[in-house]
Amino acid sequence: MTLALQLAVAGLATGSVYALIALGIVLIYKCSGVVNFAQGAYAMLGAYASYVLLSAGLPAVLAVLASMGVMAGVGALTERLVLRPMLKAPVVAVMMVTLGLLICARAACLAVFGPDQIAFPPVFPEGAVSAGGIFVTYNYIAAGILAAVLSLGFLLFYARTPMGLMQRCAADNSRAALAIGIHVSNQVSAAWAMSAALAGLAGTLLATLNGLSLGLADIGMVAFPVVVVGGLSSLEGALVAGLVLGVLQSFTDGLLTPALEDVLRANTGIYSVGALQQVLPYALLVLMLLLRPQGLFGRRGAERI
Amino acid sequence: MSTRRLLLALAVAAVLIALSLLLGRFGAYLVRAVAIAGIGALSLNLLIGYCGQISFAQGALLGVGAYVAGNLGNAGADGVLALLGAGAATAAIGALIGLPALRLRGLYFAIATLAAQAILEYLFKMLEPFTGGVSGLVIRQPAFFGLPVASDQVSAAVSVLVLLITWLALTRLTRTNLGRAFLVVRESEVVAKGMGLDVARTKAWAFAISGFVAGVAGGLIGFAARLASPEAFTLDLSADYIAMIIVGGLGSWAGPLVGAAFVVLLPEAIQRVGEAFDIANLLSALRELAFGLLIILFLIFEPRGLSSLLPRLRWTQRRQTPGAATGFGERAGAAVATKGGERP
Amino acid sequence: MAAPLPAEAGAVALTAQNVTIRFGGVVAVAGMALDATPGEIVGLIGPNGAGKTTFVNCICGTYRPNAGTALWLGRELLGLSPHALLKLGVARTFQNVASLHDLTVLDIAKLGAAVRAGSGGFFASEKALEAELTETLLRPLHLADVAHTPIQTLPYGRRKAADLARALAAQPQLLLLDEPVAGLTSQEGMAMAAVIRGVRDRFGCAVIMVEHKMDVVMSTCDRIAVMAAGSKIFEGLPEEVQSDAEVQRVYLGEPG
Numbered sequence: 064m065t066l067a068l069q070l071a072v073a074g075l076a077t078g079s080v081y082a083l084i085a086l087g088i089v090l091i092y093k094c095s096g097v098v099n100f101a102q103g104a105y106a107m108l109g110a111y112a113s114y115v116l117l118s119a120g121l122p123a124v125l126a127v128l129a130s131m132g133v134m135a136g137v138g139a140l141t142e143r144l145v146l147r148p149m150l151k152a153p154v155v156a157v158m159m160v161t162l163g164l165l166i167c168a169r170a171a172c173l174a175v176f177g178p179d180q181i182a183f184p185p186v187f188p189e190g191a192v193s194a195g196g197i198f199v200t201y202n203y204i205a206a207g208i209l210a211a212v213l214s215l216g217f218l219l220f221y222a223r224t225p226m227g228l229m230q231r232c233a234a235d236n237s238r239a240a241l242a243i244g245i246h247v248s249n250q251v252s253a254a255w256a257m258s259a260a261l262a263g264l265a266g267t268l269l270a271t272l273n274g275l276s277l278g279l280a281d282i283g284m285v286a287f288p289v290v291v292v293g294g295l296s297s298l299e300g301a302l303v304a305g306l307v308l309g310v311l312q313s314f315t316d317g318l319l320t321p322a323l324e325d326v327l328r329a330n331t332g333i334y335s336v337g338a339l340q341q342v343l344p345y346a347l348l349v350l351m352l353l354l355r356p357q358g359l360f361g362r363r364g365a366e367r368i
Numbered sequence: 369m370s371t372r373r374l375l376l377a378l379a380v381a382a383v384l385i386a387l388s389l390l391l392g393r394f395g396a397y398l399v400r401a402v403a404i405a406g407i408g409a410l411s412l413n414l415l416i417g418y419c420g421q422i423s424f425a426q427g428a429l430l431g432v433g434a435y436v437a438g439n440l441g442n443a444g445a446d447g448v449l450a451l452l453g454a455g456a457a458t459a460a461i462g463a464l465i466g467l468p469a470l471r472l473r474g475l476y477f478a479i480a481t482l483a484a485q486a487i488l489e490y491l492f493k494m495l496e497p498f499t500g501g502v503s504g505l506v507i508r509q510p511a512f513f514g515l516p517v518a519s520d521q522v523s524a525a526v527s528v529l530v531l532l533i534t535w536l537a538l539t540r541l542t543r544t545n546l547g548r549a550f551l552v553v554r555e556s557e558v559v560a561k562g563m564g565l566d567v568a569r570t571k572a573w574a575f576a577i578s579g580f581v582a583g584v585a586g587g588l589i590g591f592a593a594r595l596a597s598p599e600a601f602t603l604d605l606s607a608d609y610i611a612m613i614i615v616g617g618l619g620s621w622a623g624p625l626v627g628a629a630f631v632v633l634l635p636e637a638i639q640r641v642g643e644a645f646d647i648a649n650l651l652s653a654l655r656e657l658a659f660g661l662l663i664i665l666f667l668i669f670e671p672r673g674l675s676s677l678l679p680r681l682r683w684t685q686r687r688q689t690p691g692a693a694t695g696f697g698e699r700a701g702a703a704v705a706t707k708g709g710e711r712p
Numbered sequence: 713m714a715a716p717l718p719a720e721a722g723a724v725a726l727t728a729q730n731v732t733i734r735f736g737g738v739v740a741v742a743g744m745a746l747d748a749t750p751g752e753i754v755g756l757i758g759p760n761g762a763g764k765t766t767f768v769n770c771i772c773g774t775y776r777p778n779a780g781t782a783l784w785l786g787r788e789l790l791g792l793s794p795h796a797l798l799k800l801g802v803a804r805t806f807q808n809v810a811s812l813h814d815l816t817v818l819d820i821a822k823l824g825a826a827v828r829a830g831s832g833g834f835f836a837s838e839k840a841l842e843a844e845l846t847e848t849l850l851r852p853l854h855l856a857d858v859a860h861t862p863i864q865t866l867p868y869g870r871r872k873a874a875d876l877a878r879a880l881a882a883q884p885q886l887l888l889l890d891e892p893v894a895g896l897t898s899q900e901g902m903a904m905a906a907v908i909r910g911v912r913d914r915f916g917c918a919v920i921m922v923e924h925k926m927d928v929v930m931s932t933c934d935r936i937a938v939m940a941a942g943s944k945i946f947e948g949l950p951e952e953v954q955s956d957a958e959v960q961r962v963y964l965g966e967p968g
Contacts, residue, residue: 098475149668159614163611163661168660170653291476345486545822549826564882
């Protein structure tokens with residue numbers, strides 16, 4: 064029971080980081096119809112930016128905020144320089160260009176920082192809480208809470224503020240938005256900036272948990288199942304699906320995998336099921352697409368001839 | 369295809385085969401790498417360029433081909449049989465991956481293929497008796513029609529031959545009703561359905577045929593490397609192949625070959641340049657960076673791909689629409705068809 | 713080519729009754745009825761949003777109506793897929809011609825023929841079929857000179873003609889045309905109208921055409937049904953439609 068609780072807490076923490084990344088993907092998809100493979104690259108770049116700023120001696124809060132600012136700029140620039148010229152390109156070309164961005168970002172970080180994992184400077188105080196037999200480091204608590212608060216805050220921003228309203232309007236029907244005087248292309252840029260900033264923060268948080276490496280970019284690929292399970296255009300869905308997936312992964316890693324391996328060892332010659340928690344999101348994704356393609360929170364669209 | 373084009377293709381292949389037999393080891397290695405990549409790119413072009421089904425699972429499908437061909441070859445099957453077996457098995461898996469496409473459209477399906485890629489990669493690592501697990505499957509030297517492929521030159525020649533057969537078969541395919549149906553499905557499934565086409569069956573064929581060709585290409589990759597290992601068939605490989613068909617030009621048949629040559633030879637060229645400038649330790653990063661940048665620049669500035677440059681370099685235009693002598697009025701402006709992409 | 717279905721000229725072949733379809737709370741087509749006879753061109757007119765195209769989409773298997781029947785030579789059409797309908801000899805054209813980048817006019821005609829008759833194989837030579845399609849379809853539609861031209865490069869009117877050729881290649885007994893002259897110049901429109909009459913004369917099929925342009929409808933159709941708000945408000949000969957007060961009201965608004 065304590066193990067289960069411990070796994071749940073750890074899962075919620077990583078899950079809220081997933082949610083942050085997934086929110087960004089959904090936001091970009093809603094606003095510009097682009098499925099952004101570079102979201103993981105934003106997370107990685109954000110983490111490296113935080114690392115540079117922290118190493119330069121900036122206080123943690125300032126360093127993280129500054130790196131989010133940098134990432135917002137990167138996001139807006141991506142939209143302006145890369146995506147806008149491709150407005151009429153076929154879907155596959157747009158997907159591929161974001162993959163190209165991912166490749167470039169990874170290569171750039173490889174050139175500058177090298178291939179090895181780097182110890183991330185402490186952002187949160189060292190230590191751990193132990194209560195009721197469970198034991199969680201401050202890192203996890205802080206990362207989880209920060210990610211969750213930001214995700215919720217973002218949802219509120221999107222639902223309640225005038226700028227959120229303009230965003231929703233631009234995403235819903237760009238022509239109508241233009242007609243009522245909303246500067247749609249600025250809204251799209253803003254969406255990219257916000258997504259990249261959120262992803263940058265997520266990357267920094269992830270680096271405090273697992274260390275800093277090029278592998279951070281892979282989180283983008285985990286976020287896709289999250290997004291589809293939640294419903295490609297549902298922000299709430301991304302949040303819920305992110306948390307659910309984080310917890311499920313944590314349980315798979317801590318409970319299911321050892322149990323499965325025990326059974327297999329006893330009955331067959333197989334000793335390991337490998338990184339089962341890594342394929343789990345994709346298995347869920349396939350299941351979801353077959354049972355409810357519009358996702359948990361998505362709505363079915365119709366097409367006219 | 370006109371007889372002239374057929375003869376041209378045969379002549380090009382004959383020259384390439386003869387050349388690869390005369391080449392040094394490195395030259396043969398390059399020819400083989402381009403030829404095999406060309407086969408894989410043709411397969412993906414059928415699926416994406418012709419039928420409009422975006423797939424990110426090409427890397428894993430090539431892997432399936434390599435593992436199946438490797439196992440068949442190791443069990444003593446002839447190379448031809450092993451390649452056909454790899455094709456058949458991969459066709460089945462490709463059709464399986466395509467099943468969600470019968471219900472899903474566009475982006476959703478593309479993301480589903482990401483899942484297929486991830487799950488296949490996992491299986492490559494897990495199915496140890498068949499795949500050799502993380503360390504991979506060592507593949508014995510194959511024999512085609514009983515003749516061992518002892519040198520890189522011969523294996524390059526074999527690859528070019530298979531490429532030729534694939535090219536002829538696929539270009540023929542696009543001039544059948546099935547091939548035409550692919551194009552309509554690509555443009556609009558709603559219209560295809562309204563026209564009375566069996567969309568599900570059409571897509572299933574696209575996945576199976578594309579899978580078959582991918583399996584053959586994968587088998588050749590396995591035979592060439594003598595090893596099939598999980599890290600050789602990752603999403604990065606899928607990205608390489610998508611890059612090939614986009615750089616070459618979506619939906620054309622010369623495009624994938626141009627793209628394959630580009631994507632295979634570019635890193636080699638960068639390697640040479642890098643060695644000359646003595647920056648070997650930065651090379652892999654630079655190679656990646658150049659690759660990524662080129663893809664981005666290409667997509668922004670030349671979304672129709674390299675192969676669309678060729679006709680424009682020559683002055684001659686394609687056969688123009690003759691003016692409407694009878695019937696429906698005047699000629700439209702030069703609304704030249706673009707292959708799947710228009711410039712803004 | 714496949715033998716045509718036994719549709720007798722003069723006998724009613726299509727009887728649609730009470731066709732109803734709802735989208736959420738909106739009743740797009742409410743109890744629509746229409747019949748058609750081989751060799752007859754029936755015009756379906758009405759103001760925007762009257763449900764004309766939706767009705768055609770119901771008959772053609774694009775939409776599945778909530779209620780109603782449509783008997784074609786005694787067989788129920790509603791709920792069948794477009795694929796199955798073509799096998800029964802029911803074909804349609806599209807309001808907006810799809811952009812088919814790489815297909816030529818002849819390609820699309822061959823595809824239309826294949827949908828009905830099953831495809832020619834991988835190695836099949838299609839020379840004979842090409843010649844036949846060119847003679848029987850493309851020439852009457854004034855498309856023979858552009859048989860090998862990609863559809864996308866043709867002017868709009870000829871693209872519409874190519875779409876018609878595609879539908880006719882399936883040898884339909886019932887042909888539904890969704891706004892065949894919309895978007896054409898009036899000169900092109902008149903030419904298209906002549907082609908449609910020619911098709912009827914030559915192939916003897918029943919034609920239902922949805923159209924806005926009254927001059928074309930009046931000069932082409934043998935009978936006209938007027939739709940408003942999802943159901944039929946009038947049916948009769950062209951000259952009767954022109955003089956009917958209700959139709960005038962629907963089209964020109966309430967007097968006074």
